[in-house]
Amino acid sequence: MAEPLLSVQAVTKTYRRDGQPPHLALAGIDCALDRGEVMVVVGPSGSGKSTLLRTINGLESIDSGSIRVDGVSITDPATDLNTWRTEVGMVFQHFNLFQHRNALDNVALPQRVVRGRSRAQAERYARELLGRVGMADYADRYPSQLSGGQQQRVAIARALAMDPKLMLFDEATSALDPETVGGILELMRALARDGMTMAVVTHEMGFARDVADRALFMDGGRVVEAGTPEDVFVHPRHERTRAFLEKIL
Ligand SMILES: Nc1ncnc2c1ncn2[C@@H]1O[C@H](COP(=O)(O)OP(=O)(O)O)[C@@H](O)[C@H]1O
Ligand SMILES: [Mg+2]
Secondary structure: OOOOOEEEEEEEEEEOOOOOOOEEEEEEEEEEEOOOOEEEEEOOOOOOHHHHHHHHOOOOOOOEEEEEEOOEEOOOOOOOHHHHHHHEEEEOOOOOOOOOOOHHHHHHHHHHHHHOOOHHHHHHHHHHHHHHOOOHHHOOOOHHHOOHHHHHHHHHHHHHOOOOOEEEEEOOOOOOOHHHHHHHHHHHHHHHHOOOOEEEEOOOHHHHHHHOOEEEEEEOOEEEEEEOHHHHHHOOOOHHHHHHHHHHO
């Protein structure tokens, strides 16, 4: 059988901070995603969801275990982490756009710096992607002149501009006004339909049930339950999953 596009095996991660006891945020995580699949990750606050995405993106190192994307291991000394991060796109709750650059530059500049594209190439692709996320008319606007939902659209376009193999979404709609959430979820659905491989941390259960191929429920740095959305959300086997679902539904 072909190797999954993303494979996470026995990953552990401890946060160590001065003056505080070490905190085991990931206590041995396994998960995998085939090309074109969407995985949703749910779980209570502090369960390690963001840490999992951040380790997959290479923003946090791991203590042990393995993370492989498209046959490349993140812990291989030959792996360049900057290259890795361009291939694993990440969209955050807070959009982290360059405040002093307009939407076009936010999407074009990283292409020039990271991918070495010419200004003309980068701007052409940026305009195409801004169109794809519904922001064609806002290319000249600065982040402060855009709503949260519009900024998130630009952030998604910026991640797509790297042609990532995989996209990670960490509560990408949690900071948005309720009336904006649906549009961003619709955009994420469109990406999934177009075949993007995605790992999505979200509390949007409608999205999770409709779009996801796989679901994980995490608690205390562990995967408590994994399976299809139907398995995990409709027929949970564990009491902790049931208790969590009761709270958020
Ligand atoms: N940079 C950090 N330093 C120390 N502890 C952290 C750090 N980031 C997260 N943690 C702790 O790790 C645990 C998991 O956090 P996180 O991955 O953010 O959970 P979630 O995204 O599920 O809310 C929490 O107990 C959190 O306080
Ligand atoms: Mg989080």
